[in-house]
Amino acid sequence: MLELKNISYSVKDEASGKKQDILKNVSLAFEDRAISVITGPNGSGKSTLIRILMGISKPTSGKIVFNGEDITGLSITERAQKGFTIAFQQPVRFKGITVKKLLELACGKKLDMNGMCDCLSAVGLCARNYIDRAVDGTLSGGELKRIELATAIAKGGDVFLLDEPEAGIDLWSFEDLVKVFEKLHEKTVIIVSHQQRILETADKVILFENDKPVSIGRGEEMFQKLTQRPSLCWRNVKEN
Amino acid sequence: MDKMDRTDEQLLETIADLHGIPEGSFNIRKNGKLLARNSGTDVEIVSKTDKDGIDIIVKPGVKNKSVHIPVLLTVGDFQDTVYNDFFIGEDSDVTIVAGCGIHNDTCGNAEHDGVHTFYVGKNAKVRYVERHYADGSGTGKKVFDPVTKIYLKENAQFILESTQLGGVTYTERKTYATVGKNAQLLVKEKILTDGEEKAITDFKVKLSGKNSRADIVSRSVAKGNSLQQFKSDMVGKNECFGHVECDGIVLDGARIISTPKIDAVSPEASLVHEAAVGKIAGEQLLKLMSLGLSEQEAEDAVIKGFLN
Ligand SMILES: Nc1ncnc2c1ncn2[C@@H]1O[C@H](COP(=O)(O)OP(=O)(O)OP(=O)(O)O)[C@@H](O)[C@H]1O
Ligand SMILES: [Mg+2]
Numbered sequence: 001m002l003e004l005k006n007i008s009y010s011v012k013d014e015a016s017g018k019k020q021d022i023l024k025n026v027s028l029a030f031e032d033r034a035i036s037v038i039t040g041p042n043g044s045g046k047s048t049l050i051r052i053l054m055g056i057s058k059p060t061s062g063k064i065v066f067n068g069e070d071i072t073g074l075s076i077t078e079r080a081q082k083g084f085t086i087a088f089q090q091p092v093r094f095k096g097i098t099v100k101k102l103l104e105l106a107c108g109k110k111l112d113m114n115g116m117c118d119c120l121s122a123v124g125l126c127a128r129n130y131i132d133r134a135v136d137g138t139l140s141g142g143e144l145k146r147i148e149l150a151t152a153i154a155k156g157g158d159v160f161l162l163d164e165p166e167a168g169i170d171l172w173s174f175e176d177l178v179k180v181f182e183k184l185h186e187k188t189v190i191i192v193s194h195q196q197r198i199l200e201t202a203d204k205v206i207l208f209e210n211d212k213p214v215s216i217g218r219g220e221e222m223f224q225k226l227t228q229r230p231s232l233c234w235r236n237v238k239e240n
Numbered sequence: 241m242d243k244m245d246r247t248d249e250q251l252l253e254t255i256a257d258l259h260g261i262p263e264g265s266f267n268i269r270k271n272g273k274l275l276a277r278n279s280g281t282d283v284e285i286v287s288k289t290d291k292d293g294i295d296i297i298v299k300p301g302v303k304n305k306s307v308h309i310p311v312l313l314t315v316g317d318f319q320d321t322v323y324n325d326f327f328i329g330e331d332s333d334v335t336i337v338a339g340c341g342i343h344n345d346t347c348g349n350a351e352h353d354g355v356h357t358f359y360v361g362k363n364a365k366v367r368y369v370e371r372h373y374a375d376g377s378g379t380g381k382k383v384f385d386p387v388t389k390i391y392l393k394e395n396a397q398f399i400l401e402s403t404q405l406g407g408v409t410y411t412e413r414k415t416y417a418t419v420g421k422n423a424q425l426l427v428k429e430k431i432l433t434d435g436e437e438k439a440i441t442d443f444k445v446k447l448s449g450k451n452s453r454a455d456i457v458s459r460s461v462a463k464g465n466s467l468q469q470f471k472s473d474m475v476g477k478n479e480c481f482g483h484v485e486c487d488g489i490v491l492d493g494a495r496i497i498s499t500p501k502i503d504a505v506s507p508e509a510s511l512v513h514e515a516a517v518g519k520i521a522g523e524q525l526l527k528l529m530s531l532g533l534s535e536q537e538a539e540d541a542v543i544k545g546f547l548n
Binding site for chain 1: 459487521523524526527528529530531532533534535541542545546547548
């Protein structure tokens with residue numbers, strides 16, 4: 001069980017010098033062996049929440065409790081070693097580091113062709129074409145997102161934080177992607193997403209709006225609610 | 241002839257990937273003297289008579305041959321200047337490996353200055369690999385001041401891969417090239433400095449032939465209090481394309497200074513310069529730390545990849 005207790009996160013606005021709340025008093029629980037999907041409009045604080053869970057941003061106040069242990073003070077590395085694994089919304093590029101090297105750093109050991117294939121085919125990439133490529137500007141946006149997900153799979157862990165993993169992935173690969181999430185079902189999976197198909201796979205949907213969750217419920221029932229709220233910037237794949 | 245000892249073997253492995261005596265043509269120089277040589281019919285190696293150095297003659301049409309000409313310096317208070325001329329025959333395709341390793345345990349300076357001139361014939365292809373490395377426990381300086389001159393005839397291609405990954409107290413390398421019609425110069429330079437080390441690299445490239453090309457990519461990492469200076473001066477005298485890229489990572493109190501100059505003398509010339517110097521992007525460290533690496537390990541991984 002992963003719990004957020006009264007988490008707030010605020011930054012100081014550069015121009016006005018005023019305090020700006022990004023997250024305000026958020027309390028949430030993520031059960032083991034469940035897929036939770038966080039959704040909500042742009043700028044509502046979803047990525048901020050993910051970064052706080054990974055230890056990249058420190059909350060201004062509040063606690064993060066994992067299996068009964070307060071982990072608020074743990075560094076990124078410590079959380080990674082405890083089984084927290086993140087796939088970033090905007091994957092970073094490296095000059096010179098190859099896909100192979102990144103996957104090896106992720107799983108902490110040398111990988112042979114089979115190992116490489118396992119990680120990359122899960123995200124629909126053929127290892128042979130990619131392992132020697134640098135994770136740099138020469139990869140397309142979708143390729144980079146797939147490789148980001150592959151590093152998360154290669155690393156493994158108990159808590160997966162996937163920030164818009166479907167963004168930039170072509171529609172035709174969508175079902176394969178959903179299979180990847182379903183395979184993680186034994187773990188604690190938190191996905192930020194705007195896609196109906198991913199909401200449908202969720203055990204729990206959390207709707208964020210203006211710095212906090214405003215509604216939590218089961219997949220289908222939440223979907224009903226959401227489609228009745230045109231104020232949300234809602235994308236529906238099936239209608240396109 | 242001197243024998244090779246353990247230090248020599250280690251240096252040879254580092255600078256030329258050699259395990260003992262290489263295949264093909266080679267010339268191994270140690271402390272200013274010839275240690276071993278193999279001169280063949282395809283690639284001939286002849287000592288100069290007027291000064292220290294050798295002529296390396298690659299016969300026209302010779303393909304897929306390699307030449308190793310490593311230099312070892314294992315004493316202090318020694319300055320070794322050597323003049324090597326390479327005559328690369330038309331239509332040939334060769335790899336030349338020319339590393340230099342200094343091991344200096346003394347308090348006297350050890351310096352190797354290689355003056356290398358390449359005359360590359362029509363349609364010939366050369367891959368020139370130059371690795372500079374130094375170690376040793378003494379306070380004596382370990383210095384390289386190489387000069388490389390490259391003349392490319394029509395359709396010739398020259399790939400220069402130069403690497404200096406540590407231990408060199410001071411280096412000032414000068415590279416001059418004249419690129420003829422349809423000829424290509426590709427440079428991949430990697431430099432790592434640390435401590436009080438200083439490295440200066442200076443390129444002067446003349447794109448004189450129609451459709452000539454030059455692509456210079458320099459990657460450098462400066463740690464500690466080290467200083468690096470990158471200078472390039474590219475002149476386009478014809479319809480040509482030139483690209484210079486200087487990418488640097490600075491850590492600690494180190495500095496990298498990049499001074500580009502591009503001069504399109506011909507209005508048909510297209511010359512580009514890119515330079516970026518700065519510390520490691522925070523996002524890169526975060527990503528690697530999220531994979532379980534410590535901050536130091538993440539930093540090392542970024543640098544290793546960058547200089548890969
Ligand atoms: N360091 C910061 N300084 C100022 N504003 C910030 C900072 N970090 C985040 N914000 C703001 O906080 C809000 C939440 O950002 P966040 O990235 O969490 O949104 P999100 O819900 O993930 O949005 P999206 O759906 O577009 O990915 C945004 O309005 C953003 O501009
Ligand atoms: Mg976001």
